[in-house]
Structures are given as structure tokens and as C-alpha cells.
Amino acid sequence: MLSSGKSILKTFLRNRYLRAAARLFLAPVFGFLSLAFLLNFFFPLKVQLNYSPLVTAADGTVLHAFLNHNQKWRMKTELDEITPTLQKAIVYKEDKYFYRHPGVNPVAMFRALFNNVVRGRKTSGASTITMQVARLMEPKERTYSNKLVEIFRAMQLEYYFSKAEILQFYLNLAPYGSNIEGVKSAALLYFQQAPNYLSLAQTVTLAIIPNRPTSLVLGKNNDAILKERNRWLHYFRQEGLFPEKEIEDALQEPLIAKRHAAPKFAPHFAYRLLRQYPQQPIVRTHLDRQKQTKTEVLTNNYVQRLHSLGITNASVLVIDNRTRKVVSYVGSADFEDRENYGQVDGIRAVRSPGSTLKPFLYALAFDRGLITPKMTLTDVPTDFGGYQPENFDKKFNGNITVEKALAYSLNVPAVKVLEQMGVNIFVQQLKQAGFEQVKKDERKLGLSSVLGGCGVKLEELANLFATFANEGKYAPLQWIKTDSLAKSIPLFSPSAAYLTTEILAQLTRPDLPNTYASSMHLPKIAWKTGTSYGRRDAWSIGYNKHYTIAVWVGNFNGVGAPALTGTEIGTPLLFDLFNALDYNSSNDWYTPPAALAFRSVCTESGLVPEEFCQNEQMDYFLPGITQTPKCSHLRRMFVSADEQFSYCRDCLPANGYIKKFYPNEPRELVAFYERERIPYQKLPAHNPACSRVFAENAPFIASPADGSEYLVEREEKQQLLLSAQADKEVKKVYWYVNDKFYKEALVHEKVFFLPEPGQIKISCADDKGRSSDCFVQVKYLN
Structure with missing residues (x-):
């Protein structure tokens, strides 16, 4: 086989007539290809369709549509929305030989040229779908020179794109009157359905309008459109394009079409995503249309009931926890x-x-x-x-x-x-x-x-x-x-x-x-x-x-x-x-992780029990992490037999005392009980005969806070609060401002003073001779 091919080639090369013929044939082809290459280089094809942005729900339905930059509705028809029915109807009506020609149909062109020049009358049908796409992408005046440009662009389209993509371009650019372009825009605005959900009758309706978008306007010329639709349905029946039963059903289907508003569902969500993804013609989200509707209705109705209370708005966000989807x-x-900034x-x-x-x-x-x-x-x-x-x-x-x-x-x-x-x-x-x-x-x-x-x-x-x-x-x-x-x-x-x-x-x-x-x-x-x-x-x-x-x-x-x-x-x-x-859903709840453990704790403090803890309960903790301090809610004290006085080890008598547990409450809690007059078990006063003073039990100045800066209004004569927490046996405290005696007060009594600007030293001494200091900075605002 290979040797036979070589023999034929040699014979061809030896024959000068054949070589001459080849040159004559190849020369114009090569010239044409060279010209096409140069034109393609200097005049590259640019496809910018400027779609109307769409935000879709989880099920693919359009939530919200926006006008494109030219204030037109040009919603992108995706390949999976082009049904076989739509494909057949459009191709058979507009360009029967769409799948056979390279973008230009020479027979149709010569027929149109002959009729225009020789017979002096215009004949439609010369433009293929590809040529129509080229014209719709770059609208120009109808002239012979522009027709040549259109042919060139059609050939570029065929070179760079598949037939399915070119058909998709056409379906996105087809005019439907006013500012509506593309079959998806027409389907949604006139039938409130995506193209892949249209009936045969609706599909044929949309197939016939692009050639006459000004005279066949849905909602205005429905009677004329119905007649034209049925004429084409009869033609498709003759051609055997669709099953007889489907054609018959389509002929019986009334034309109910009028222009509807574009979808404007979940507006805040849609505008947010439009700003976030400005270059995407279709933003596909996880929003659940049914749940969104319920949420909107419930929120709106609920807020309406709140208006009488002076409450006018609400916001709600729902997240699927398993996926983090909104x-x-x-x-x-x-x-x-x-009115209420909706x-x-x-x-x-x-x-x-x-x-x-x-x-x-x-x-x-x-x-x-x-x-x-x-x-x-x-x-x-x-x-x-x-x-x-x-x-x-x-x-x-x-x-x-x-x-x-x-x-x-x-x-x-x-x-x-x-x-x-x-x-x-x-x-x-x-x-x-x-x-x-x-x-x-x-x-x-x-x-x-x-x-x-x-x-x-x-x-x-x-x-x-x-x-x-x-x-x-x-x-x-x-x-x-x-x-x-x-x-x-x-x-x-x-x-x-x-x-x-x-x-x-x-x-x-x-x-x-x-x-x-x-x-x-x-x-x-x-x-x-x-x-x-x-x-x-x-x-x-x-x-x-x-x-x-x-x-x-x-x-x-x-x-x-x-x-x-x-x-x-x-x-x-x-x-x-x-x-x-999540109505009446199963109560599928969380279970304790293996890292959690139980321990017995004192009911009074929630800490690890000591021998004096009488009541215990179980509590979760993290082994190796949770701190394990021992309970100290009680402390053992030495008190007189009549429990009138308590003793420290320095003043403990040789006899006549008993050991007893008393609540070991923090100072702030004791101060709270005293101030609110809440009964609690008090520790007996310390032995008055004891001469030792414990420096570590000096009163704590709770207010003002040490090291703080206070801004006060001069004209309003704002005062600062003096309060302290002291040992249980302390009855009185003595306040000093800048080392000058200010006032004697009961331990839990609130004291106020009018400060001067600058640094102030506050001192508090108790009736046992113990004292503490703090320093604050005071500034006047006017």
C-alpha cells in the first residue's frame, strides 16, 4: 500500500502538466489562507457579549436579574438550557444547513446576489446563523462592504468555536423587541420559565420572533404571533421535525404571554453578590428558594407587628451547619x-x-x-x-x-x-x-x-x-x-x-x-x-x-x-x-466527646472536695487541662466557747476555746451581703485583747481604681466614690485624701468627695491600724 502511494506521487511529480495544474489551484488557496491569516492577525475576533448579571438559587432558578451596562436584558442561555426541541426549531427555521457549512452558505449567497442584482429584488435567507451572530456582535449598516466583514467574522467564529457554542451565541443575542435580547430573557420575562422548561408551542413562539421583533411583540401582537406560530408548526409537521402528538398539542395550546417584571428575589443577597463577583454573568449560589421565601414572609409579618412598639426592621441569616452554605x-x-431604610x-x-x-x-x-x-x-x-x-x-x-x-x-x-x-x-x-x-x-x-x-x-x-x-x-x-x-x-x-x-x-x-x-x-x-x-x-x-x-x-x-x-x-x-x-425535626443532638470526663466536686464551690465538704455533685472537666484547686469554702477557726470571739495562734488561750468551721467568703461577697443586708454566717470578731496586727489584711480600696484616670465635668461638680473591703472584724475605716483626713465611715458605707485636678493619693485605714493607698489622675473636661 505504502509503495503504491509513493509510486503515484513520483508519477505526479514527473508530470509537468499536473504540477502546473497544482500550482494554478494551490496558488489562490495559499493566497486566500495567507490573506485570512493576516486579516485575523490585524483584526482579531473579540467576543464580549455584556450579559445581564444573574444570581441563581441552589436549584438553578433565577433569584435576581440585573440590566447589563447597555440597559438591556441579555441573560445568558447556558448550553444545558438549549433543549433538542429549541435547537431543532431554531436551526430548521433560520439555517437548515447550519451543521454543514463553514459559516457561509455559498448557494444561498449566490441566490441572494442574483436576485438582488439581476431581478432587482431583495431575498432573505442568505445569512447563516453564524453570520447573524457576527452581525449581532458588531451591528453595522447593511452594505456590501459590511457584508464582507460579516462573512469574515463568521469564518473566524467557525474557526474558534464549535457549532454548539455558535448556536449558544445566537440564542443569547437574538432580538425580542424593546430591550430584550436572547431566548432566556424572553422566556423569563414573557413566560416566567427557563428555556429548558418551555413547551413546544412556547419554544416555536420564541423561534419565530427574532426575524420580526418589532411587529411580533409578545403581549401586544399575540393574535398575529399565534397565527405565525401555528403556520410554522404545520410546516414542522410536514417536515416530520417533531412527533405528530406533540405538534397537535402545541397547535391546541393557547398563547398566554405578557411582559413580566424581571426576577427580583432576595435583593440584599443579590446586590451583595453582584458587587462581590462583578465579572460573572451567572452567580450560582446555595440559597434555598423555599426557605428564603418562608424567611422573608415570617420576618416581614413579624416586623409589621412591631411597628407600634417603635421597632421597624429585622435581619436574618440561615446557615446549613453541615456545609456552611448560606x-x-x-x-x-x-x-x-x-421610610425605614429598607x-x-x-x-x-x-x-x-x-x-x-x-x-x-x-x-x-x-x-x-x-x-x-x-x-x-x-x-x-x-x-x-x-x-x-x-x-x-x-x-x-x-x-x-x-x-x-x-x-x-x-x-x-x-x-x-x-x-x-x-x-x-x-x-x-x-x-x-x-x-x-x-x-x-x-x-x-x-x-x-x-x-x-x-x-x-x-x-x-x-x-x-x-x-x-x-x-x-x-x-x-x-x-x-x-x-x-x-x-x-x-x-x-x-x-x-x-x-x-x-x-x-x-x-x-x-x-x-x-x-x-x-x-x-x-x-x-x-x-x-x-x-x-x-x-x-x-x-x-x-x-x-x-x-x-x-x-x-x-x-x-x-x-x-x-x-x-x-x-x-x-x-x-x-x-x-x-x-x-426545621419543623418537628428529629432531635438529633450532640453527644459528649471522649475527651470529657466526670469528677465529684463540692456543691458549694464546684472545686475538688475537702474533708469538710458535706454536699457533692458530678461535674464535667477536661483531664490534664482543668485546674484542680481544693475547695476552701469553709475554714477551721478557733473561737471562744460562747462563740463571741475568734482567736489567732498568737492569742489562742490554753483552754476555753473550740474548733469550728465558718464560711470562707471573699471580701467582695461579704461586702455585698452587708450592703444588701443579706443574712450570712459571720465569723466572730477577733479577740480584742490580741495586740498583733496582720499587714496582709489591710483594707482593699475597691473605688477609685488604683492607677486610673478620671474625666469629670467641672460645672456638674462630679464626685468620686470611695469604697473599701475589709476583714470581717473591722467595723470602721478612715479615709484620707492627699494625706489629709477626710472622713470616718462604716466599712460598707459609700463615701463621696469632690476631686481637684491632678494626681490624687487616696488612703484607707481600718480600726486595727492597717492601711492601704491608691493613686488616681483627675482631669476636668471644661
Whole structure:
């Protein structure tokens, strides 16, 4: 075979006539190809279709459509939306030989040229689909020279793109009158369906309009369009293009078409993604259309009921905990409500978080072995270097367990835990969790940050609570389908996540709304509420294994409302949403991690029991991490037989005394009991005949805070508070200002004085001769 081919080639080369003929044939071909190459080099093909941006839901349906830069609706028709029916109808009507020619149909062109020149009449049909694409990409006046350009561009298109892609270009550029271009735009705006969901009748309707977009306008010329549609259906029947039954059904189908508004669902979400992905014609998201509808309706209806309370808006974010996908996004109760700033996106707004960061603090403290659920903390008035937090109800609870402190959202215990752990650790972990404003303000943040003294976004809080639902592993939210799953970051351990979740799932708590009884089918959830200073922000964020739902309620103008609290305003909406989105679901709950263990602790302190501890209970702890101090809630004392006096070892008599256990309460707790007149077992006064004074038991100056700077209003004559904590046997204290005697007072009596500007020395001495000092700086504001 090979030798035969060589023989033929040799014969050809020896024949000079054949060689001459080859030159004559190849010369123009080579010239044409050279010319085409040069033209392609100097006039490259540029395909920029300028699509209308689309944001789609998880199921592919269009959530929101936007006009393109030319103020036209040109929605991208994807290849999988071009059904065989649509493909056949368009190709058979516009260009039967589309799949056979190289972009130009010579027979049709010569026929059109003959009719135009010889017969003097115009004949349509010379332009192939490829040539129409070239013309629609670069609209020009109809001239012979421009027709040559069109032919050249058609050949370029055929060279660079497949037939399927060229057909896709045509279906995206086909005119449908007014500012509507492309079959997808027409399908959505006239039939409210994607192209791949159209019937045969609807498909043929859209196939016939591009040639006559001004005279066949859907919604205006429906009768004429119906006749034209049926004419083509009869033609397709004759050609056997579609089954007889389908043709018959299509002929019977009425034409019901009018122009509808473009989809404008989930507007805040759509505008956000439009800004985030400006170059993508279609942004494919994970938003669940059904859940989004329920969330929007519930939020809008709920806020309508709040208007009489001076509360006008709300924002909601729903996350699928298993994937971190955003499935519902409601930026405001009503996007069109201009009076109440409905176009503000509350999910992205920076606001005070109230108490919503407390669970994160306690989780971090569990991991560092600082606390366990049953450990007790003191909830009493405390001055933290000039910062004096109060609880929401302005009351204090004395001794309280960690789990109750979190469940009841108490402020002083949280600040104590933060002070013990360190603000820097807390802030650094918040930065790890993606809190942007915290990153900006980290140098300014102090102990108040856990009570709302920092700026957060609803989406940041939502993802933080989703981290609890995922055993302490943080990962970025998944907004669109092309997002890559980032490696998760462990913010805290599964053990800390479980302990915190168990506390937040308790139903014995003050932030249970009055409407809870009506939530019969509410799935088991853990949740936390928060209310910012001035009642400007009400938060309620809950989670289970399935979803995390974050709710913010308030006013976008920043005005507070007396009724605005996380408990009574935020949580009812949270419960409604869980009832709607996870209704009556199985209570698939979290199980204790293997790293957690139980230990017996003293009921009074939550610490490892001593021999005097009479009541014990079981408590979780992290072996090898949790601190193991021994309980000291009691101390053994030497007292007189009548229990009127106590003795130290220096004044202990040879006989006539007994040993007895007394509560070993911290000074601040004793001061609280005294001030509130709460009965407690007091240690008998120390032996008055004892001459020894213990320097380490000098009174502690609780206010003002040592080393603090105070800014005071001169005209308002602001005074500073003097308060001290002293030993139980101390009855009176003596105050000195700059080494000058100021006032004698009872131990727990509040004393005030008017300061002068500058550095001030404050001294406090007790009736045993012991004293302590502190220094403060005072500045006048005017």
C-alpha cells in the first residue's frame, strides 16, 4: 500500500502538466489562507457579549436579574438550557444547513446576489446563523462592504468555536423587541420559565420572533404571533421535525404571554453578590428558594407587628451547619420600605453584639482549664479599674455557678472570666473567627468587649455560632457554588463546644420568651440572646445540628426602643423560623466527646472536695487541662466557747476555746451581703485583747481604681466614690485624701468627695491600724 502511494506521487511529480495544474489551484488557496491569516492577525475576533448579571438559587432558578451596562436584558442561555426541541426549531427555521457549512452558505449567497442584482429584488435567507451572530456582535449598516466583514467574522467564529457554542451565541443575542435580547430573557420575562422548561408551542413562539421583533411583540401582537406560530408548526409537521402528538398539542395550546417584571428575589443577597463577583454573568449560589421565601414572609409579618412598639426592621441569616452554605438571607424586613431604610443590609452592618459573645468567652475559658460548669463565681458589684459593669436587670446574685452565669447572661462573672483569661487571647480568637471590626479596633478593646463593647456583623456572629455546631471548627461561609471549602480552623475544642451547647440548650433561664409555650414543635436548639446599650439592637442566635439561624431586630437609624430586648423581641422570631425551617425535626443532638470526663466536686464551690465538704455533685472537666484547686469554702477557726470571739495562734488561750468551721467568703461577697443586708454566717470578731496586727489584711480600696484616670465635668461638680473591703472584724475605716483626713465611715458605707485636678493619693485605714493607698489622675473636661 505504502509503495503504491509513493509510486503515484513520483508519477505526479514527473508530470509537468499536473504540477502546473497544482500550482494554478494551490496558488489562490495559499493566497486566500495567507490573506485570512493576516486579516485575523490585524483584526482579531473579540467576543464580549455584556450579559445581564444573574444570581441563581441552589436549584438553578433565577433569584435576581440585573440590566447589563447597555440597559438591556441579555441573560445568558447556558448550553444545558438549549433543549433538542429549541435547537431543532431554531436551526430548521433560520439555517437548515447550519451543521454543514463553514459559516457561509455559498448557494444561498449566490441566490441572494442574483436576485438582488439581476431581478432587482431583495431575498432573505442568505445569512447563516453564524453570520447573524457576527452581525449581532458588531451591528453595522447593511452594505456590501459590511457584508464582507460579516462573512469574515463568521469564518473566524467557525474557526474558534464549535457549532454548539455558535448556536449558544445566537440564542443569547437574538432580538425580542424593546430591550430584550436572547431566548432566556424572553422566556423569563414573557413566560416566567427557563428555556429548558418551555413547551413546544412556547419554544416555536420564541423561534419565530427574532426575524420580526418589532411587529411580533409578545403581549401586544399575540393574535398575529399565534397565527405565525401555528403556520410554522404545520410546516414542522410536514417536515416530520417533531412527533405528530406533540405538534397537535402545541397547535391546541393557547398563547398566554405578557411582559413580566424581571426576577427580583432576595435583593440584599443579590446586590451583595453582584458587587462581590462583578465579572460573572451567572452567580450560582446555595440559597434555598423555599426557605428564603418562608424567611422573608415570617420576618416581614413579624416586623409589621412591631411597628407600634417603635421597632421597624429585622435581619436574618440561615446557615446549613453541615456545609456552611448560606441558605437564607434577609437583609431587611422590606427592601422597598424607604421610610425605614429598607435598602440597608443589616447582615453586613456593624453593631454592638450585646451579650452574644459570652458563649465564645466561656468556651475559651473551658479550654484553658479556668472554669467548669459547676464552679462558682461571684456576681457582686465590682470595679475593674474604673469599669463597673451591671447586669441587665440591675441586680446581683452573689455566689453563682458558671453554667447559671452563662444561662442567665450575667455580666460581672463574664468580665471576671475575661480578666482572668486575658483580653488579648479573647480578641485574637475573635480575629481568627473573621471579625473584621475587631481586627481594626483590637488596640482599643478592653474588658467591655464581652458585653458589647466592640463592633460585629450579623454574618460574623452567625458563623461563630455555626462553629459551636461544628465542634469548635471555624470555616468561612459558602456563598456560591464555586467557593472552595477552606480548611477549618479549631477555635476551641469539641469538649468546650459541647459544654457551652448544653448550657445554651437549657430551658430554665430568664431569656425564655413569654411565647415559648406556643412553640410546641420547636426542634431542640441552643441559643443566646443579646441586647445592646440603649436597647438599640436585639439579637437572638440559635443552632442545632442542621441549621444556625441568626436574628437581629432594631431600627436602622440607630434609635432604641423601650421594648427592644433579645429575649422578648429577637427570640420569638428565632423560634418561628426554626419551627418553619426545621419543623418537628428529629432531635438529633450532640453527644459528649471522649475527651470529657466526670469528677465529684463540692456543691458549694464546684472545686475538688475537702474533708469538710458535706454536699457533692458530678461535674464535667477536661483531664490534664482543668485546674484542680481544693475547695476552701469553709475554714477551721478557733473561737471562744460562747462563740463571741475568734482567736489567732498568737492569742489562742490554753483552754476555753473550740474548733469550728465558718464560711470562707471573699471580701467582695461579704461586702455585698452587708450592703444588701443579706443574712450570712459571720465569723466572730477577733479577740480584742490580741495586740498583733496582720499587714496582709489591710483594707482593699475597691473605688477609685488604683492607677486610673478620671474625666469629670467641672460645672456638674462630679464626685468620686470611695469604697473599701475589709476583714470581717473591722467595723470602721478612715479615709484620707492627699494625706489629709477626710472622713470616718462604716466599712460598707459609700463615701463621696469632690476631686481637684491632678494626681490624687487616696488612703484607707481600718480600726486595727492597717492601711492601704491608691493613686488616681483627675482631669476636668471644661
